[in-house]
Amino acid sequence: MKRIFFVLVCILLAGDVLFANDTSAGVSDVEELKQKLYDLEQRLELLQPDRNFSEQPQTTSEVGGRFQQLPDISFILQAKSKFADDKADPEKQKLRLTDAELALQSYVYPNVRLDAFIAGSPAESGHSHFGIHEAFITYLALIRNLNVVIGQKFVPFGRVNQLHNHSWLYARQPLALSNLVSPESLAGQGILFDYNLPVSAELFARLDVGFWANGSEGEESNLPNIMVGPGAGVTDRFRTIRLWLAKSLGDITEIEIGWSWAGGSSEEDAATLVRNYVHLGGLDLSYRVFGRGARRLLLRGEYIWRKGTLDSDGVRAKGYYLLADYRWNRYNSVGFLYDWSEFPQDVSRHESAVSLILTRQFSEQYYVRLQATHGYRPNADSYNELWLHWAWGIGPHTHNLE
Amino acid sequence: MTNTFVRVLTVVFVCLHVLAVMGSAADGAVNVVTSTPELASIVRYVGGSKVSVYSIARPDQDYHLVEPRPSDVSRIARADLVVRVGLDLDLWLDALLNAAANPKVRRGSAGYVDASRGIDRMEVPKGKVTGASGDIHIYGNPHYYYDPLNAKIIARNIYEGLTRVLEGDKEYFQKNYNNFVDEIDRHMKAWQQKLAPHKGKPVVTYHKSASYFIRRFGLRYFDQLEPNPGIPPSPSHISQLIRRMKEENVKALVVESIYPKRFPDLVAREVGIKYQVVPYSVGSMGTKTYFDLIETWVDKFVNALD
Numbered sequence: 001m002k003r004i005f006f007v008l009v010c011i012l013l014a015g016d017v018l019f020a021n022d023t024s025a026g027v028s029d030v031e032e033l034k035q036k037l038y039d040l041e042q043r044l045e046l047l048q049p050d051r052n053f054s055e056q057p058q059t060t061s062e063v064g065g066r067f068q069q070l071p072d073i074s075f076i077l078q079a080k081s082k083f084a085d086d087k088a089d090p091e092k093q094k095l096r097l098t099d100a101e102l103a104l105q106s107y108v109y110p111n112v113r114l115d116a117f118i119a120g121s122p123a124e125s126g127h128s129h130f131g132i133h134e135a136f137i138t139y140l141a142l143i144r145n146l147n148v149v150i151g152q153k154f155v156p157f158g159r160v161n162q163l164h165n166h167s168w169l170y171a172r173q174p175l176a177l178s179n180l181v182s183p184e185s186l187a188g189q190g191i192l193f194d195y196n197l198p199v200s201a202e203l204f205a206r207l208d209v210g211f212w213a214n215g216s217e218g219e220e221s222n223l224p225n226i227m228v229g230p231g232a233g234v235t236d237r238f239r240t241i242r243l244w245l246a247k248s249l250g251d252i253t254e255i256e257i258g259w260s261w262a263g264g265s266s267e268e269d270a271a272t273l274v275r276n277y278v279h280l281g282g283l284d285l286s287y288r289v290f291g292r293g294a295r296r297l298l299l300r301g302e303y304i305w306r307k308g309t310l311d312s313d314g315v316r317a318k319g320y321y322l323l324a325d326y327r328w329n330r331y332n333s334v335g336f337l338y339d340w341s342e343f344p345q346d347v348s349r350h351e352s353a354v355s356l357i358l359t360r361q362f363s364e365q366y367y368v369r370l371q372a373t374h375g376y377r378p379n380a381d382s383y384n385e386l387w388l389h390w391a392w393g394i395g396p397h398t399h400n401l402e
Numbered sequence: 403m404t405n406t407f408v409r410v411l412t413v414v415f416v417c418l419h420v421l422a423v424m425g426s427a428a429d430g431a432v433n434v435v436t437s438t439p440e441l442a443s444i445v446r447y448v449g450g451s452k453v454s455v456y457s458i459a460r461p462d463q464d465y466h467l468v469e470p471r472p473s474d475v476s477r478i479a480r481a482d483l484v485v486r487v488g489l490d491l492d493l494w495l496d497a498l499l500n501a502a503a504n505p506k507v508r509r510g511s512a513g514y515v516d517a518s519r520g521i522d523r524m525e526v527p528k529g530k531v532t533g534a535s536g537d538i539h540i541y542g543n544p545h546y547y548y549d550p551l552n553a554k555i556i557a558r559n560i561y562e563g564l565t566r567v568l569e570g571d572k573e574y575f576q577k578n579y580n581n582f583v584d585e586i587d588r589h590m591k592a593w594q595q596k597l598a599p600h601k602g603k604p605v606v607t608y609h610k611s612a613s614y615f616i617r618r619f620g621l622r623y624f625d626q627l628e629p630n631p632g633i634p635p636s637p638s639h640i641s642q643l644i645r646r647m648k649e650e651n652v653k654a655l656v657v658e659s660i661y662p663k664r665f666p667d668l669v670a671r672e673v674g675i676k677y678q679v680v681p682y683s684v685g686s687m688g689t690k691t692y693f694d695l696i697e698t699w700v701d702k703f704v705n706a707l708d
Binding site for chain 2: 039111138141142147196200203204246247290293294362365398402
């Protein structure tokens, strides 16, 4: 009996040891076989010259089912909070959802792309006001070097007018742009010809010519004691021309120079039957240096002038801004903005401000910005503001060359 | 006034367009624009002296965050072939392609090459993808070019693209492609020998860019310093990672050259190891070719794992 028991214990112990060995050997064998199988599959694929590569999709719509037909859909929400010491500012010490943007983007034909941006300001006057900010069709390479855009669009005037506000590097529009061009972006309905001038491979030269109607109106001020410029005020037909030149200086630097012009009129005043003919001009200069990782220094300046036949006896109103923005890694950047602007309705008055801007980029679609501003405006010797700005996005969102 | 304006513009446009057509006809070599320096290096091997290559992303520039530059548009406007990484890594290329208005390299045209075609993709998300997952690429991990065997597939795609735009030189490109494949096979044996003693060993990286490399050489991904792709390292994630690395005796920390060193320094100090920095691109840390890049990766991984 004892012998049988002893033999059984020996068998069990031996089995334990053997199985333990087998298991570890088995795991490494499986791994090795998996690796060999993978290598063989790769070799087989390479040995098949006519293998049918499946085209891997580039747009970010999910594969499978009906939603293959859906366009790229995205939504961006922005909130801003302004702390100010100007008692006349009714926007101070409030947190507002300032912008919501729904984008639908896709191709409708191999060289035809549709972009629609429905946006609004949930906070305005306590009620939502949504509408189509941009909706346009782009005929890509209609002929070599020429794209044609038809629809409603932020017009190519100046370097930053076409940027959506979530792409700005600051919390509020530079004063020169808001007073002389538009509180947000000058938009129109019409047709735009983007032509890349065939100068040389080293030099980018683009001519944008647009014919527009229904330009955006200047925003009426809801700030009773704060003077605001009327923007371009071209509410009827207008035209735009922009010449944009850029050249890379070595591997890591880029310089851009732009000249822009826009001319048009307001609609006829019902009482006086007179139109205000407006001319806008602009010069812009940008300089970018790129470094390791996401490091980038941007220096940008823009000078804008506006002349309306009914404004300030036809005297030209001017404004400019200077921006420096340094991103030292993919998460953080610091900016400095100085802006100065006259008012078209009274060129003897002007406002100016200096701002320090810090941005923390949490992901590609989420950032938080802090902007401290010290400025001067008519009716207030000086003021201080602190902006807190959040932007959140979901879904694939793309823009044209910015 | 308007009529004169339109007439002048029309004349200017016609003159310039004639110049453009004449200019493009006068060009001789195949102008290739790639989205990254790795692709540019492989194009040089396959295209040889018949191509002139330009990479939009510069060495050591984070490929997820490339700011398209207007001067790149003029290069694409003159390109005969565009080669991209795909899998949503270089989405910024689309803005440049659209702005360039060059029908030769438009998506689907003969001069358009998506180098990811035919790649066995890793880490393709199975479930829903939201911002909570970080900056996830929905078609899978796009850093497939760090696997030298995938370079053969890339080269094959480039070869096919080049023969589409320059059919007369098919044999020349075929010969170069074969040479490249042979060169990869030759190097591969040495690289596998170097890493063979470390099979199954765990590795930590900053971003999940080494998945294909790790699979190829039989190593094991332990974790990343980023809690999710594109999300900055958080103190809680880092402290957990340090604890787990200590518990499981993980010694290899490899950091891609573009990432900040603050967190790698901290982890290395706490775990008591030395981390290795690998070149992010061809052109960084003294590398000149694709083979230099992989060679350096292999050596640095060996150093980290030893």
